[in-house]
Amino acid sequence: MQELHHVHYSILSENEKDGMVTMHDVLDAQRQYDHMQYETYLCRVIRPLEVLLVTHKWIIMKDSAVKIICYRAKIMIPGMLRYDDGIELNDQTVERCVTVKVLFAAIAQMTTAMIATCDHGVVAKTKRVIMERDSYPCQWGLGPAMSYEALFISYTNNCVVD
16 A cells, blocks of 8 residues: 555645645534634635646636637637746646636647747647636627628628619
């Protein structure tokens, strides 16, 4: 059984300072919250997902691209705002939006140098979607080309054809 016991995984270890807790601690925290409405222990036991993803490279996405990415679309360069230095090919990256919510984990298809020099292409492929699908509104068709097309359609509808 000693071989099955992993002492260190990712950035976490069994030290108390890393915040690792047992399932009994989670059960005790839930019981205290259910019976006495005491949530301090529950907040100490349950930590946000972003704590685990500190060591990964980040790609920050536009808010207009969030909904389509939640439906497992590939990350394209026009949908990006910023990115970390040092992204290599096939690195695991974490995508987030401007409001610092984690969207999903992806595998990089371009390096940082390629992203900086290209103006189109696939940056990363989706590996695991974390955010719920319809938590952001649809913002497709709000760009300058679509507004010009809507203006053209409204103009042609007002024309009289003999």
